[in-house]
Amino acid sequence: MKKIAIFAGDGIGPEIVASARLVLDAVNTAAGLHLQCMEGAVGGAAIDRCGDPLPPESLQMALEADAVLLGAVGGPQWDALPPAQRPEQGLLRLRKGLDLYANLRPVQIFPQLLDASPLRPELVRDVDILVVRELTGDIYFGQPRGSETGPDGLRRAFNTMVYDEAEIRRIAHVGFRAAQGRRKRLCSVDKANVLETTRLWREVVTEVAREYPDVTLSHMYVDNAAMQLIRAPAQFDVLLTGNIFGDILSDEASQLTGSIGMLPSASLGEGRAMYEPIHGSAPDIAGQDKANPLATILSVAMMLRYSLGAEAWAERVERAVLRVLDSGYRTVDIASPGTHLLGTRAMGQAVVAAL
Amino acid sequence: MKKIAIFAGDGIGPEIVASARLVLDAVNTAAGLHLQCMEGAVGGAAIDRCGDPLPPESLQMALEADAVLLGAVGGPQWDALPPAQRPEQGLLRLRKGLDLYANLRPVQIFPQLLDASPLRPELVRDVDILVVRELTGDIYFGQPRGSETGPDGLRRAFNTMVYDEAEIRRIAHVGFRAAQGRRKRLCSVDKANVLETTRLWREVVTEVAREYPDVTLSHMYVDNAAMQLIRAPAQFDVLLTGNIFGDILSDEASQLTGSIGMLPSASLGEGRAMYEPIHGSAPDIAGQDKANPLATILSVAMMLRYSLGAEAWAERVERAVLRVLDSGYRTVDIASPGTHLLGTRAMGQAVVAAL
Ligand SMILES: CC(C)[C@H](C(=O)O)[C@@H](O)C(=O)O
C-alpha cells in the first residue's frame, strides 16, 4: 500500500487536481495499486486557514507519503505579504523539506497542437527536451537574504546565489543519467563569464561528465540559451540548469508546445517525490471549469512511472491523453476551429474513458 | 569638437566596427560634426597585449570621450581565465567606470526580415519593444562574491544580488520617461514572489510610477515574461528589468526579429554613453567578412541621436539601413532565397551609398 499526499493549492489548483484524481482513482482501481490518498493544505489556502503556507501537519503528511501531487499555489490576494509569508513559500519549503533537488520538466511536442505553437511548425516539430533543473539551492534559498536600511538611509535588499560542489554534482548525475536514456546529449547552462557560482557549476559538471563518456556535454551561457530555445529548439536533448535559470528557461521552453497547460513535472529527491504541472494557479480563470487538467494528468503519469513502479500504466495514461487530443477534444487554452471544447472535469473524464 | 572612443574588441568586433566606421566617417564629413575618433584596446585584445581586459589608458580614453563605440568582447581562448580576468570584465568595468546604468535595447521588427523570425509572422508584425535594462548593479557587481573551500572540505561559490532604492529609482525614471515618448505602457519584471531584492524593485518602481500618471504600469514575474515574450510579444511597450533578468530577456527578445545581428544598444549614464550591438563576438565566423554590421551601424545611429545631438542624421542612417534591406542586400545571417549576399564591409559601403 502506497500513500499519496494531495495538495490542491490555490486558483485553478482544486479543479485540475480533482480532474487528475479521476484518472488516478481509475488507475488505482484497474491496476489494484491500493493507493491511500490524503489531502492537505498548502499555499494561500493554508494561509487563509491557519496563517502558515506550509502547516506542520502538511509537511508531516508529505514526509510520510510515497509521493505528493500538487496543483498550484499563489494569487493576487496574498501579493502584499512579504516573500517569507507568501503562498509560494509553502511550495518552496515543501521542495526543501523533502529535499527534492531534481526537477524534471519534459518539453514534448503534441503533434495535434502544432498549430498552437507561436513558433513556425518546422522549428518545433522535432522538439523533445528534458529540462533538468536543480530545485533546492541557488538564489531561491541562499543566505544571507533580506532587506535593510543602510547607513546612508537608503533601503537595500539582497539575495545570495550559492552552490557547493555536492549540490551541483548530484543534479549533474541526474542530468547525465537522463541523457543516457535519451539522445545522449547534455547542454549545461551557466553564466560562467560573469558569475563565480556558475563557474563552479561548469567545473563540477565537467568533472562529472568524465563518468559518462557516452554523453556529449556542451556548455551555454544563459542569455544564449534563452535565444537558442527560440531560434533552434530541436538542437537540445537534456538541458541542465540551476534553480533560477531553470525557472526562466523552462517556462520559456513550455511555450514551444503552444500551451503551458500541457506540461507536467516531477521533483525528485532520495526516495521522495512530488508531481505538479509547471503552470501556475491562473487566478483569472479559477472556479470556471476552464483550466486545462492535462499537465496535472501527465504529472500523475510521471508519478506512476517514478514513484509507483507502474511504467505500463504511465504509458497508458500518456497514450490516453494523445487519444483524447486525436479525438479533437480541447480545453479552451488549446482550442482551435473545428475542435470540441471541454471543461476541466469533462477533460478528466475523457482521459479516463480513453484509458 | 566631440571625442569618440572606439573599442573594436574581439572576434568579429574589428570587422563590424570597421564597417560601422565607414558610416560614422561619412556622416562626420557630410554633417560637419568634427568628430575626433580615438582607438583603444579592451577585452581579450587588451589581455593579449598587456594582461588587463581594461588597461588604465583605455578607461581614461573612455572617460574623456563624449561617446564610446564598442564592438564585442570574449572568445574561447580566454575561457580558462577566472571571471575577474576575462575579456568580459573589461566590458563590465567600462560600464561601471562610466556609470552607464541605463541600457536601452530597442527590439524592432524589420518588415523585410519577417520571414527570418522563428515566430509566426502575425505574432511579431506589430512588435516594438524597448528593453530598459539596469546595467551597473545586481548580481553582476554585488559583493560578497567568490569561491572558497568550506569547513566541510567542499568547494562553494557565491554571488550577491543586491539593489538599493536609489539605483532602482534612477533606472525606473529612465523607463517611465521612455514610455512617455512611446505608447505609455511600462511592464516591470521581477521575481517578487521569491526574491527580496526584486520585491524592493517592485516597491520602488511603484513609488516612481506616481510621478508618471500618464504611464500604465504593470508587473510581471520573470518566468512569465520569458513566456509572454514568445506567446504574445506585441503586448509589450517598455520592458523594465534588472541587470541579469535583462541580459536573459533582451537576448530572448532579439530573436523575435529573426537575427540578433540587427539590434543596437545604448548604455547611458549622466553625460556619458557607450554604444554597442547586443550580439557577441561570434568567434566562429571572425575574420571571414561574414558578420552582420547593421547592429553596430544602428548603434552609431543611436550615438548620433543621444550623444551627438544629430537626430536628423540618426534617422537618415536608420532609413539608409531600411533602404539597403529593401534593395535586397543581406549578410548571411539574414539571407533568404532571392536576396543579394554581401560581406561585412560591403554592407557598410551599401549603407553609406544609401545615406
Ligand atoms: C511559484 C514559484 C515559486 C515557482 C518557482 O519559481 O520555482 C514556479 O515558478 C515554478 O517554476 O515552479
Ligand SMILES: CC(C)[C@H](C(=O)O)[C@@H](O)C(=O)O
Ligand atoms: C558579455 C557579457 C558580460 C554581457 C552581459 O552579460 O551583460 C553580454 O551578454 C551583454 O548582454 O551585453
